[in-house]
Each structure stands twice: as structure tokens, then as C-alpha cells.
Amino acid sequence: MTGIPRTLEAKLQLLDHQVIDVHGEMVCMVDDLELRPDRRGHLHVTAILTGPGALGPRWGGRFGSWITAVWRRLREDADPVPGRIAWNVVTGVDSGIRLNCARADLAIEGLETWTAAHIVTRIPGAGHESDA
Amino acid sequence: MSQTPDPLRLSDLLGARVVEESSTLGTVVDVRLERISTSDEIVVTALRSSTARYGTSLGYGRKQQRGPWIISRLLRRLHRDDRWIPWTAVDTISEVAGGGCVVTLTNR
Numbered sequence: 001m002t003g004i005p006r007t008l009e010a011k012l013q014l015l016d017h018q019v020i021d022v023h024g025e026m027v028c029m030v031d032d033l034e035l036r037p038d039r040r041g042h043l044h045v046t047a048i049l050t051g052p053g054a055l056g057p058r059w060g061g062r063f064g065s066w067i068t069a070v071w072r073r074l075r076e077d078a079d080p081v082p083g084r085i086a087w088n089v090v091t092g093v094d095s096g097i098r099l100n101c102a103r104a105d106l107a108i109e110g111l112e113t114w115t116a117a118h119i120v121t122r123i124p125g126a127g128h129e130s131d132a
Numbered sequence: 133m134s135q136t137p138d139p140l141r142l143s144d145l146l147g148a149r150v151v152e153e154s155s156t157l158g159t160v161v162d163v164r165l166e167r168i169s170t171s172d173e174i175v176v177t178a179l180r181s182s183t184a185r186y187g188t189s190l191g192y193g194r195k196q197q198r199g200p201w202i203i204s205r206l207l208r209r210l211h212r213d214d215r216w217i218p219w220t221a222v223d224t225i226s227e228v229a230g231g232g233c234v235v236t237l238t239n240r
Binding site for chain 2: 004005006008009010011012014015032033034035036037041042043044045046049054057058060087088090091
């Protein structure tokens with residue numbers, strides 16, 4: 001049990017780090033963080049954001065806009081939101097971000113999973129030889 | 133702190149221009165978070181403002197970071213004017229047209 005350090009530098013210690021579930025399996029990467037102000041003006045970290053919906057706006061520019069546009073086009077919901085992991089399931093931060101729940105319990109789709117599901121599988125011949 | 137977009141993303145803060153009395157001090161290159169005493173909640177307590185654009189992600193600003201001395205010395209020199217701005221000194225965070233944010237500090 002690593003716990004959450006008393007102080008963290010967000011870019012250096014959280015951004016682009018791996019999120020690891022309770023079984024030690026990789027869930028996704030930290031592509032961005034959601035911050036919300038409270039009534040006293042303190043800014044709280046409320047969630048980890050992941051996937052193209054978080055990465056596209058972060059990259060910005062033409063490439064970021066293109067990634068976001070492709071992600072929106074391939075989503076079924078009219079107003080899609082990026083993958084979101086509430087901060088209250090985070091139990092520790094070391095070289096990765098540790099969660100107290102399993103990957104299967106999180107309805108999220110990291111960039112790798114999204115790319116595999118929506119792009120790679122649509123390329124002719126992408127399936128395994130045994131599937132033919 | 134009188135005005136903050138809700139919700140805000142960390143990437144909105146990173147790269148935001150830091151303005152004090154109409155002059156630009158630099159841009160936000162990192163954000164310090166602190167855990168609230170007994171809970172696992174974390175809040176923003178400071179913004180790192182820098183005039184240097186590169187090198188923050190390598191971690192050479194931290195005392196415990198080890199590595200080749202020449203890179204360490206170069207990056208420390210590049211970031212010698214960096215400063216941590218306490219969250220209490222931030223007055224507003226406003227979104228600007230075309231993306232990004234501007235952090236305005238309180239007048240002292």
C-alpha cells in the first residue's frame with residue numbers, strides 16, 4: 001500500500017503515468033485531470049480523464065482537433081465525454097496511479113483500447129489468422 | 133479566488149499565461165497538489181510559473197532528481213527564474229478565445 005504523497009507535482013508525477021487497477025493490471029494513462037472549485041475557491045482534483053476525448057483538447061492545434069473530431073464521429077452518443085475515473089477510487093501514487101477497483105468495473109476506454117477497437121480492427125486483415 | 137471555469141482541466145492551466153499588474157510573468161509549467169490532512173482528496177496549492185518553455189518534465193527542478201550534472205546545471209540555469217505562486221495569490225482564471233487560459237494574480 002503506497003498511499004497518496006502529501007504533495008505532488010501534477011505534470012511530473014501524474015500526467016502521462018499509468019493507471020493500475022486493484023489486480024495490478026494496466027487500465028489506461030492519465031491524459032488529463034478534471035479540476036473543480038469548491039465554494040471557498042479551493043480547486044480540487046475530482047477525476048482522471050483518459051482517451052482521445054481528453055488527449056485531443058490537451059494536444060490542441062490541428063492534430064488535436066482532428067483526433068477529437070474522429071473520436072466524436074466514431075462515438076454513438078451525441079455529446080460524448082472523455083473516459084473519467086473519479087479521484088475517490090485512487091488509493092496510491094508511486095510510479096503509477098493505483099486504484100481500489102478492477103479495470104472491468106470502470107466504463108472507460110483508453111487511447112490504446114479505443115484505437116484497437118475503432119481503427120485497427122477495421123483494417124482488412126487485422127484479425128488473427130485463426131479467425132479467418 | 134473570485135472566478136474559475138467549472139470544470140477546469142489540468143491542461144487548461146498548463147501553458148496558461150500568468151499576468152500580474154498587466155505584465156506577463158511567464159507561463160504555468162506545473163501545478164502543486166496537496167493532500168487534505170486525513171482524506172485522500174487533493175487540492176491545488178501552487179502554480180509554477182516559468183519563462184523557459186522546455187525541461188520541466190525532466191524533473192531537474194526537484195532536489196532528489198539525479199542525473200548527468202551537465203544537463204542538471206543547464207536546466208537549473210534555464211529555470212533559475214521559475215517561481216511557485218501560491219494559490220491564494222491567484223485572483224482569476226479566465227478562458228481566452230482560441231483556447232487556453234490566463235491566470236491573473238491579485239494586486240499586492
